[in-house]
Amino acid sequence: MARKTSLSGFPEWLPEERLVELHVLDVLRESFELHGFSSIETRAVETVGQLLRKGEIDKEVYVVSRLQEDEDTAPAERGDDQLALHFDLTVPFARYVVENGGHLAFPFRRYQIQKVWRGERPQEGRAREFTQADIDVVGDGALPFRYDVELALVMIDALSRLPIPPFVLRVNNRKLAEGFYQGIGLQDTAGVLRNIDKLEKIGPERVAQALCDEVGATPEQAQAALQLAAIRTEDTSFVEQVRALGVNTQLLEEGLGELAEVVGEASRRAPGTVVADLSIARGLDYYTGTVYETVLVGHEQLGSVCSGGRYESLASTGKKTYPGVGLSVGVTRLVTRMLSQGMAAPSRKVPTAVLISLVDEESWSPAQDVAQQLRERGIACEVSASAAKFGKQIKYAERRGIPYVWFTVRGEDGSLAHEVKDIRSGEQVSADPASWSPPAEDLRPVVRAAGS
C-alpha cells in the first residue's frame, strides 16, 4: 500500500489486494441473497436532470460526452438531458423502479453492487471512483415500517461476516429530530439538521452559533437542539432522555416509537452493535424517517462505512410513489482501510493450487490432460509453459505461492507415474489425477482476518 496509483482518487489493487476486495464483495452478495435480495445493475450514466433532482451536489458530478461531440451537439444536450456518471446507486435505483414498476413484484428487494463516481478532492476514505454495495426494499404506494428494522438486521448480519473490527450502527430518525425542532419553535428543520450534521466536525459551540446565525434560533433553542443531539444510548433508554427534555409533538412521538423499534430489536439480537445516536443527520435531502450510519470501532475518523435511511418519495412518477428504505456499504472505503491496516490477507496470491510441471517439451499436451482431470474436481491448476529444470519450475510455483507441483514421469515400460509435492513441507507422494485432491483449506485462496 506504499504503492501510489497514477491517477489520484482512482484506486487500483494488486492481485493479492483484489482478493481481499473480492472476498468482501462475495460475502456481501452471499449475505444479501440469503436475506432474499435480488441482484440488479443500472447503467453508469443518468441524465443530469435526474441526478440533480435531489440534493446539492452538482459540483461533484462527472458529465460524459463523445470526444467529437463538441462541434455538432445541440445546446439542449448540454442541459438537463446531458449524461453524467451516477454518484450513488439510490437515485438510479429509484429511476429503475419507476421505469420497470410493471415488471417488478412489490415490496421489491434488491441488492446492487457497482462503481460510482464523484469529482471530490481525493483522500483516504474519499475516492473519485469507488464501489458501493446497496440493499433497498421499496413498496408500491406504501412500505411497512418493519422494513426499517429488518434492513438494520440484514446489514448487521452481513458486516458481521467480514474480517473487520467491531462496528457500531448508529441510528436516528428524522421525524424525531424534526418533531423536536418544531416543538421548540424552529421551523427550518432542514437548516437545523444541516448544522447538526457538522457537530462531529466543528463542535457544539460553533454549531450553536451557526444555528443562531443561519436558522434564526435563540440561544435557548440552539441549546435544546444540542441537548437532543447529545443523546446516545445502546438500548431504548433514549426515549426517557428525550421525554425529559419536555418537548411534545406528534411527529416527535412517531419518531421516538420508530427509533425504539429499530434499536430495541437490533440491540436484543446483536447487543453492542447498535446505538441510538440523536446527532446523526445524514446529508442527503431525500431521507424522511430512519437514518443509519456505521463506524468501525477505533476507526471513527474514517467516517461511515455503511449508511442509508428511509425515503418516502424518491421514486415517484407523479401518480405513483414507491417509498423505500436502504443501506449502502462503502466497499472501497472499507477495503482501502482493511488493506492499509493489514486487517485481512489472502492465504495465497493466486487461485492456482497445482502447477503441472513438464518433464520434456512433448509432455505439454498430456499435462493438459492431467490439468483437465483436476479441474473437473474443482482444483485450480496451470501447466508449465516450458520444460525447464524441475528446480526452476518449482521456483515458478514458489514465487506465486502455488502450494503444489505435479510431476508426471514415463517409466521404462512406457507407463506414466504421477507424484505431487507440497512445496511448503517438501513432502512428495504418489497421486492419481483422477482422484487426488488437496486438503480443503488449500483448494482456493482464503481471506482471513489478521491474527486469526
Added chain:
Amino acid sequence: MARKTSLSGFPEWLPEERLVELHVLDVLRESFELHGFSSIETRAVETVGQLLRKGEIDKEVYVVSRLQEDEDTAPAERGDDQLALHFDLTVPFARYVVENGGHLAFPFRRYQIQKVWRGERPQEGRAREFTQADIDVVGDGALPFRYDVELALVMIDALSRLPIPPFVLRVNNRKLAEGFYQGIGLQDTAGVLRNIDKLEKIGPERVAQALCDEVGATPEQAQAALQLAAIRTEDTSFVEQVRALGVNTQLLEEGLGELAEVVGEASRRAPGTVVADLSIARGLDYYTGTVYETVLVGHEQLGSVCSGGRYESLASTGKKTYPGVGLSVGVTRLVTRMLSQGMAAPSRKVPTAVLISLVDEESWSPAQDVAQQLRERGIACEVSASAAKFGKQIKYAERRGIPYVWFTVRGEDGSLAHEVKDIRSGEQVSADPASWSPPAEDLRPVVRAAGS
C-alpha cells in the same frame, strides 16, 4: 425482452434476466480461476492520450469532465490528459502492467470483468455500455508462443460451460497473412488486412476492387489475397492449401507453424469447435500474430462473442516490453442474445427459497430466529412483513416464485410447532428449523439452457 430501456444502447435487465447474466459471469469467473487466472480491475477512466495510442477510434470515446469544470479548466486538460471512459480492457490492462510491473509475477495471468463504453450507434450486438470478460497472459520481455494455444483451450473450456448453442472459434495469424501478402508483392499489409476484414460485409468482388484502388494491388495480387482468405479448415490441412498457392516467405512459414499449433491442439481436444479461418483479420492495430474470434452456430450475424489475439508491444515503457495474448468475451452481446432467444432461464426469479410466514404481529421477531437458523445452513429466506391471512402470505410467495412457506404455530401448551409447505405440490410437513433443508435443486435459482 419486448421491454425497451429508456436510454438506447444502455441495456438494463430485470431481476430474472440479471440471473442469467450473473450465471454467465459466475461460470466465466469460475473457469478462469480454475485455469489459474487472477482477478484485477482497472479504473473506468484513462487519459485520452493513452486510449488513442493504438487504433483509430476517437469518435467512439466518451470523455468525462466535472460539471462545473468548463469555466475553470486549463486548456491542457482538454488535450491528451483529458479523462475518458475505457472502450476495452486490453489497453487499460497494458497500462496497469507497465505501472505495476515491479509488483507482479511474470508471466502474469489475469482475468478482468468490467463495463466498457463506446459511443457507437446502438443495435443488437452493439451497446454503448457493455460488459467484457477478458483473460490475458503477459510476459516480461518475452512470452512463449505456447500461451497462444493455451488461451484458446481456456476459452473453449469456459464457453463450453455456458448454456449457449455450439460455437466455433475461428483462428488466423497475422504473420501468415502479412508474410503471404509480402510474398506476392503487396507491402501495405495493414491496408490489405483492413480490406480483407470487410469480406463478410461487402463480399469478394468489392474487396478485390478496393484492394486495387486503395492498396495498389494488381488484379492478380487481389485474387491471390482473396484465395488465401477463402481457406477454412477444421484441422491443420490449411497448411497444404496455403502451400499450394505457391508463395514462400519466412514470415509466412512462421505464421503457418503457429496457426497449425493452435488449430492442431484445439481440434484434437475439442473437435469441431475450432476452425483455421484465413479471412479473419480483427480490426485492432495492436495484434501481431494469432487472432481469434468466436461465433455462435446459427447466430453468425450477431458477430463475434469472444475475440482477441497476440500483441508484442502494446504494453511498453520504452525500455521494457510486455508481450501478451488475450481473449475477451462480449458478455452483454452474448446475454442480450441469450435473453432475446430464450436460450436459458432461471428456475425461479428470486434467491429466496423459504418465506417465513407470520401467525400474528408479535411473531415477527421469533420468525427472524427461524430465518437465522435456516440461513446458517445456507438457505435463503425472508420473513413476512405483516401477519396477513395465510392465503395472502402464500400468494406473496407464489407471485415471486418462492417455493416454500414456513408456518410456526404456538400450541395450547405454549410449545412451538413448525411446518413447511411446498406451494408447488401443496405438500406440507413438520419441520425443525435446526435441521430442515430443501432439496439441493431448490436451494438457489439455477440457470438452465432452454429445453434442458
